Amino acid sequence: xxxxxLLTDPARAGLDAALVEALRxxxxxxEARWLxxxxxxxxxxxxxxxxxxxxxxxxxxxxxxxAVQPAAGRRKRMLLADMDSTxxxxxxxxxxxxxxxxxxxxxxxxxxxxxxxxxxxxxLRARVAxxxxxxxxxxxxxxxxxxxxxxxxxxxxxxxxxxxxxxALVSGxxxxxxxxxxxELGFDEHRANxxxxxxGRLTGTVVEPILGRQAKIxxxxxxxxxxxxxxxxxxxxxxxxxxxxxxxxxxxxxxxHAKPVVAERCDLRINHGDLTALLYLQGYAVGDFKR
Numbered sequence: 001x002x003x004x005x006l007l008t009d010p011a012r013a014g015l016d017a018a019l020v021e022a023l024r025x026x027x028x029x030x031e032a033r034w035l036x037x038x039x040x041x042x043x044x045x046x047x048x049x050x051x052x053x054x055x056x057x058x059x060x061x062x063x064x065x066x067a068v069q070p071a072a073g074r075r076k077r078m079l080l081a082d083m084d085s086t087x088x089x090x091x092x093x094x095x096x097x098x099x100x101x102x103x104x105x106x107x108x109x110x111x112x113x114x115x116x117x118x119x120x121x122x123x124l125r126a127r128v129a130x131x132x133x134x135x136x137x138x139x140x141x142x143x144x145x146x147x148x149x150x151x152x153x154x155x156x157x158x159x160x161x162x163x164x165x166x167x168a169l170v171s172g173x174x175x176x177x178x179x180x181x182x183x184e185l186g187f188d189e190h191r192a193n194x195x196x197x198x199x200g201r202l203t204g205t206v207v208e209p210i211l212g213r214q215a216k217i218x219x220x221x222x223x224x225x226x227x228x229x230x231x232x233x234x235x236x237x238x239x240x241x242x243x244x245x246x247x248x249x250x251x252x253x254x255x256x257h258a259k260p261v262v263a264e265r266c267d268l269r270i271n272h273g274d275l276t277a278l279l280y281l282q283g284y285a286v287g288d289f290k291r
Contacts, residue, residue: 001071002045004029004052007063007273007280010151013038015064023055036286044071056269065272066282075282077229079160080220080246082238083113083171083178083192085258087153087185087275092177093127095146100134116241116261120172120212123262125205128195132204139176147177149185152275157186158290159279160235164226170219172212172242191219216246235278238262251267254278255279 004027008015020032020041030044048068049055052153056066091114097106106127113123135140157167169182182190194207209215226229236243236250239258247253247266255266256275263269270277279289 002048002285003042003071003074004045004049005035005040005042005067005069005281006064007035007040007057007270007277008038009272010036010039010274010276012063015039015041019059019062019064020028035284036279039286040273040280042283052159060271063272065270065277067268067270069252069268069281073232075163075284076160076235076252077165077222077233078158078217078227079167079168079278080136080203080223080234080236080250081169081171081187082216082240082243083181085171085175085239086099086237086243087150088177088181089148089150090146091199092147092173093124095142096129096131099138099141099146100131102130106130114240115240115243115259120242121210124193124210124212128202128206129204131195131202134202136195136202137202138202139174139195143177143180147181152273152277152279153185155289155291156278159284159288161186161188162290163288166223168219168223170211170216170246172210172216172240188209189223191215200209208248213242213245215277216243217249219247220246235282236276237278252281254281 024043027049032041032043034041052068059066064114091110094107094245097103109123109127112118113120167186167187171178171192173192175192175194178190193211196203196205229247232251234250236246237254237256254268255263256270
Protein backbone atom coordinates (compact mmCIF):
# COMPACT_ATOMS: atom_id res chain seq x y z
CA UNK A 1 0.00 0.00 0.00
CA UNK A 2 1.22 3.50 -0.90
CA UNK A 3 0.01 7.00 -0.07
CA UNK A 4 -0.09 10.01 -2.37
CA UNK A 5 0.08 13.35 -0.55
CA LEU A 6 -0.90 16.60 -2.24
CA LEU A 7 -0.15 19.91 -0.57
CA THR A 8 0.44 23.56 -1.26
CA ASP A 9 1.69 26.72 0.39
CA PRO A 10 -0.43 27.26 3.53
CA ALA A 11 -0.42 30.98 2.81
CA ARG A 12 -2.33 30.27 -0.42
CA ALA A 13 -4.62 27.46 0.76
CA GLY A 14 -5.28 26.80 -2.91
CA LEU A 15 -5.50 23.00 -3.06
CA ASP A 16 -8.68 22.41 -5.05
CA ALA A 17 -10.97 19.55 -4.06
CA ALA A 18 -11.80 18.91 -7.73
CA LEU A 19 -8.11 18.45 -8.52
CA VAL A 20 -7.70 15.97 -5.66
CA GLU A 21 -10.79 14.05 -6.77
CA ALA A 22 -9.62 13.98 -10.40
CA LEU A 23 -6.29 12.48 -9.37
CA ARG A 24 -8.00 9.94 -7.11
CA UNK A 25 -10.17 8.82 -10.02
CA UNK A 26 -7.28 8.72 -12.49
CA UNK A 27 -5.18 6.58 -10.18
CA UNK A 28 -7.99 4.43 -8.77
CA UNK A 29 -7.20 5.51 -5.24
CA UNK A 30 -9.18 5.34 -2.03
CA GLU A 31 -11.32 8.14 -0.68
CA ALA A 32 -9.35 11.36 -0.16
CA ARG A 33 -8.52 12.32 3.40
CA TRP A 34 -8.16 16.04 4.00
CA LEU A 35 -5.33 16.72 6.47
CA UNK A 36 -5.95 20.45 6.24
CA UNK A 37 -8.75 21.82 4.03
CA UNK A 38 -7.39 23.71 1.04
CA UNK A 39 -3.80 22.87 2.03
CA UNK A 40 -3.13 19.12 2.26
CA UNK A 41 -4.87 15.86 1.35
CA UNK A 42 -3.84 12.24 0.91
CA UNK A 43 -5.06 9.24 -1.08
CA UNK A 44 -4.35 5.52 -0.56
CA UNK A 45 -2.96 3.72 -3.62
CA UNK A 46 -2.40 0.04 -4.28
CA UNK A 47 0.84 0.69 -6.20
CA UNK A 48 2.91 3.72 -7.24
CA UNK A 49 1.49 5.07 -10.53
CA UNK A 50 3.77 4.75 -13.55
CA UNK A 51 3.13 8.38 -14.54
CA UNK A 52 3.73 9.88 -11.10
CA UNK A 53 6.56 12.17 -12.23
CA UNK A 54 4.62 13.45 -15.25
CA UNK A 55 1.73 14.27 -12.91
CA UNK A 56 4.18 15.79 -10.43
CA UNK A 57 5.50 18.16 -13.11
CA UNK A 58 1.97 19.19 -14.11
CA UNK A 59 1.04 19.88 -10.49
CA UNK A 60 4.22 21.89 -9.88
CA UNK A 61 3.03 24.34 -12.51
CA UNK A 62 -0.15 24.73 -10.45
CA UNK A 63 1.70 25.39 -7.20
CA UNK A 64 0.99 21.93 -5.78
CA UNK A 65 3.50 19.44 -4.36
CA UNK A 66 2.94 15.70 -4.80
CA ALA A 67 4.67 12.87 -2.95
CA VAL A 68 4.09 9.13 -3.31
CA GLN A 69 5.56 6.85 -0.66
CA PRO A 70 4.93 3.52 1.10
CA ALA A 71 2.22 3.82 3.73
CA ALA A 72 3.99 1.56 6.24
CA GLY A 73 6.49 3.24 8.54
CA ARG A 74 6.04 6.77 7.28
CA ARG A 75 5.57 8.25 10.76
CA LYS A 76 9.16 8.70 11.90
CA ARG A 77 10.83 8.54 15.31
CA MET A 78 13.54 11.08 14.59
CA LEU A 79 13.89 14.38 12.73
CA LEU A 80 17.33 15.33 11.40
CA ALA A 81 17.32 18.85 9.97
CA ASP A 82 19.74 21.12 8.19
CA MET A 83 19.68 24.73 9.41
CA ASP A 84 20.63 27.27 6.72
CA SER A 85 17.91 27.77 4.09
CA THR A 86 15.97 24.96 5.78
CA UNK A 87 15.01 25.72 9.39
CA UNK A 88 15.94 29.36 8.85
CA UNK A 89 15.54 31.40 5.67
CA UNK A 90 19.15 32.58 5.46
CA UNK A 91 22.68 31.27 4.91
CA UNK A 92 24.39 32.52 8.07
CA UNK A 93 27.84 32.86 6.56
CA UNK A 94 26.42 35.00 3.75
CA UNK A 95 24.75 37.28 6.30
CA UNK A 96 27.99 37.57 8.26
CA UNK A 97 29.86 38.49 5.08
CA UNK A 98 27.26 41.04 4.06
CA UNK A 99 27.64 42.87 7.37
CA UNK A 100 31.43 42.59 7.12
CA UNK A 101 31.42 44.20 3.69
CA UNK A 102 32.31 41.31 1.36
CA UNK A 103 28.93 39.69 0.86
CA UNK A 104 28.96 39.01 -2.90
CA UNK A 105 32.31 37.21 -2.77
CA UNK A 106 31.15 34.82 -0.05
CA UNK A 107 27.64 34.37 -1.46
CA UNK A 108 29.14 33.26 -4.78
CA UNK A 109 31.22 30.54 -3.08
CA UNK A 110 28.23 29.47 -0.95
CA UNK A 111 26.05 29.04 -4.02
CA UNK A 112 28.72 26.96 -5.76
CA UNK A 113 29.13 24.72 -2.70
CA UNK A 114 25.39 24.23 -2.21
CA UNK A 115 24.99 23.37 -5.91
CA UNK A 116 27.72 20.75 -5.63
CA UNK A 117 30.15 22.69 -7.84
CA UNK A 118 32.74 22.98 -5.04
CA UNK A 119 33.71 20.57 -2.26
CA UNK A 120 32.13 21.77 0.98
CA UNK A 121 35.15 21.67 3.30
CA UNK A 122 37.62 23.75 1.23
CA UNK A 123 34.81 26.14 0.30
CA LEU A 124 34.06 26.70 3.99
CA ARG A 125 37.72 27.27 4.85
CA ALA A 126 38.05 29.79 2.00
CA ARG A 127 35.02 31.76 3.15
CA VAL A 128 35.90 31.75 6.85
CA ALA A 129 39.45 32.92 6.08
CA UNK A 130 38.01 36.21 4.85
CA UNK A 131 36.75 36.95 8.39
CA UNK A 132 40.21 37.07 9.93
CA UNK A 133 40.39 39.81 12.61
CA UNK A 134 36.64 40.59 12.37
CA UNK A 135 34.98 41.53 15.67
CA UNK A 136 33.20 38.40 16.95
CA UNK A 137 30.24 40.59 17.98
CA UNK A 138 29.17 40.40 14.33
CA UNK A 139 27.63 37.01 15.11
CA UNK A 140 25.24 38.55 17.65
CA UNK A 141 24.32 41.27 15.16
CA UNK A 142 23.37 38.70 12.52
CA UNK A 143 21.31 36.75 15.04
CA UNK A 144 19.49 39.89 16.16
CA UNK A 145 19.03 41.60 12.80
CA UNK A 146 19.09 39.05 10.00
CA UNK A 147 17.80 35.60 11.03
CA UNK A 148 14.19 34.59 10.35
CA UNK A 149 12.63 31.17 10.87
CA UNK A 150 11.12 29.17 8.04
CA UNK A 151 7.32 28.96 8.46
CA UNK A 152 6.13 25.73 10.07
CA UNK A 153 9.38 24.93 11.86
CA UNK A 154 8.03 25.26 15.38
CA UNK A 155 4.99 23.14 14.51
CA UNK A 156 7.20 20.48 12.95
CA UNK A 157 9.56 20.14 15.90
CA UNK A 158 6.87 20.42 18.59
CA UNK A 159 4.52 17.94 16.92
CA UNK A 160 7.15 15.28 16.31
CA UNK A 161 8.45 15.63 19.88
CA UNK A 162 4.90 15.40 21.27
CA UNK A 163 4.57 12.06 19.47
CA UNK A 164 7.81 10.71 20.89
CA UNK A 165 10.32 11.63 18.20
CA UNK A 166 13.87 12.87 18.84
CA UNK A 167 14.91 16.06 17.02
CA ALA A 168 18.42 17.04 15.97
CA LEU A 169 19.71 20.10 14.12
CA VAL A 170 22.84 19.25 12.12
CA SER A 171 24.48 22.05 10.18
CA GLY A 172 27.57 22.78 8.13
CA UNK A 173 27.26 26.24 9.63
CA UNK A 174 28.36 27.31 13.09
CA UNK A 175 27.45 26.43 16.66
CA UNK A 176 27.08 30.13 17.45
CA UNK A 177 23.92 29.97 15.33
CA UNK A 178 22.71 26.39 15.84
CA UNK A 179 22.73 26.85 19.61
CA UNK A 180 20.29 29.74 19.40
CA UNK A 181 18.16 28.28 16.59
CA UNK A 182 17.91 24.89 18.29
CA UNK A 183 16.86 26.49 21.57
CA GLU A 184 14.30 28.74 19.89
CA LEU A 185 12.69 25.91 17.91
CA GLY A 186 12.91 23.28 20.65
CA PHE A 187 15.38 20.80 19.13
CA ASP A 188 16.73 18.16 21.49
CA GLU A 189 20.31 18.61 20.27
CA HIS A 190 22.44 20.35 17.66
CA ARG A 191 25.77 19.82 15.90
CA ALA A 192 27.75 22.26 13.75
CA ASN A 193 31.18 23.72 13.11
CA UNK A 194 32.86 26.01 15.61
CA UNK A 195 34.34 29.35 14.65
CA UNK A 196 37.71 29.98 16.29
CA UNK A 197 37.75 33.20 18.33
CA UNK A 198 40.73 34.84 20.02
CA UNK A 199 40.51 37.95 22.20
CA GLY A 200 37.03 38.73 20.91
CA ARG A 201 37.96 38.53 17.24
CA LEU A 202 37.46 35.84 14.59
CA THR A 203 40.73 34.19 13.62
CA GLY A 204 39.62 33.21 10.12
CA THR A 205 39.70 29.51 10.92
CA VAL A 206 37.27 26.76 11.85
CA VAL A 207 37.99 24.28 14.61
CA GLU A 208 38.78 20.95 12.94
CA PRO A 209 37.38 18.55 11.93
CA ILE A 210 34.88 20.32 9.70
CA LEU A 211 31.32 19.04 9.81
CA GLY A 212 30.34 18.54 6.19
CA ARG A 213 28.51 15.95 4.12
CA GLN A 214 30.03 12.83 5.70
CA ALA A 215 29.71 14.26 9.20
CA LYS A 216 25.95 14.61 8.72
CA ILE A 217 25.74 10.93 7.76
CA UNK A 218 27.89 10.06 10.78
CA UNK A 219 25.61 12.13 13.02
CA UNK A 220 22.55 10.27 11.73
CA UNK A 221 24.21 6.92 12.40
CA UNK A 222 25.53 7.90 15.83
CA UNK A 223 22.27 9.40 17.09
CA UNK A 224 20.11 6.51 15.84
CA UNK A 225 22.51 4.00 17.42
CA UNK A 226 22.32 5.88 20.72
CA UNK A 227 18.51 5.96 20.58
CA UNK A 228 18.23 2.30 19.57
CA UNK A 229 16.39 3.05 16.32
CA UNK A 230 17.28 2.54 12.66
CA UNK A 231 17.99 5.08 9.88
CA UNK A 232 14.72 3.92 8.28
CA UNK A 233 12.91 5.59 11.21
CA UNK A 234 14.44 9.00 10.44
CA UNK A 235 13.02 11.90 8.46
CA UNK A 236 15.83 14.17 7.22
CA UNK A 237 15.38 17.53 5.54
CA UNK A 238 17.81 19.77 3.71
CA UNK A 239 18.41 21.84 0.59
CA UNK A 240 22.09 21.70 -0.36
CA UNK A 241 24.57 19.27 -1.87
CA UNK A 242 26.18 18.57 1.51
CA UNK A 243 22.78 17.24 2.68
CA UNK A 244 22.55 14.56 -0.01
CA UNK A 245 24.25 11.88 2.06
CA UNK A 246 21.93 12.17 5.05
CA UNK A 247 18.87 12.52 2.80
CA UNK A 248 19.77 9.26 1.07
CA UNK A 249 20.55 7.48 4.35
CA UNK A 250 17.31 8.46 6.13
CA UNK A 251 14.12 6.49 5.69
CA UNK A 252 12.50 9.69 4.39
CA UNK A 253 14.79 12.30 2.85
CA UNK A 254 12.95 15.54 2.05
CA UNK A 255 14.40 18.09 -0.37
CA UNK A 256 12.86 21.36 0.85
CA HIS A 257 12.99 24.23 -1.66
CA ALA A 258 16.23 22.56 -2.65
CA LYS A 259 18.90 23.18 -5.24
CA PRO A 260 18.18 21.28 -8.49
CA VAL A 261 21.12 18.90 -7.95
CA VAL A 262 19.52 17.88 -4.64
CA ALA A 263 15.86 17.75 -5.66
CA GLU A 264 16.49 15.53 -8.66
CA ARG A 265 17.96 12.85 -6.38
CA CYS A 266 15.13 12.82 -3.83
CA ASP A 267 11.69 11.24 -4.16
CA LEU A 268 10.22 13.62 -1.58
CA ARG A 269 10.41 17.14 -2.98
CA ILE A 270 8.68 20.11 -1.38
CA ASN A 271 8.85 23.26 -3.51
CA HIS A 272 5.63 25.03 -2.50
CA GLY A 273 4.76 23.93 1.04
CA ASP A 274 6.52 25.05 4.21
CA LEU A 275 7.98 22.88 6.98
CA THR A 276 4.53 21.63 8.02
CA ALA A 277 4.70 19.63 4.77
CA LEU A 278 6.92 17.16 6.64
CA LEU A 279 4.06 16.54 9.05
CA TYR A 280 1.53 16.00 6.27
CA LEU A 281 3.93 13.55 4.62
CA GLN A 282 3.79 11.52 7.84
CA GLY A 283 -0.01 11.56 7.90
CA TYR A 284 -0.47 14.17 10.63
CA ALA A 285 -3.61 16.29 10.27
CA VAL A 286 -3.62 19.95 11.28
CA GLY A 287 -5.59 19.03 14.42
CA ASP A 288 -2.61 16.94 15.54
CA PHE A 289 -0.19 19.87 15.38
CA LYS A 290 1.47 21.16 18.53
CA ARG A 291 2.90 24.63 18.85
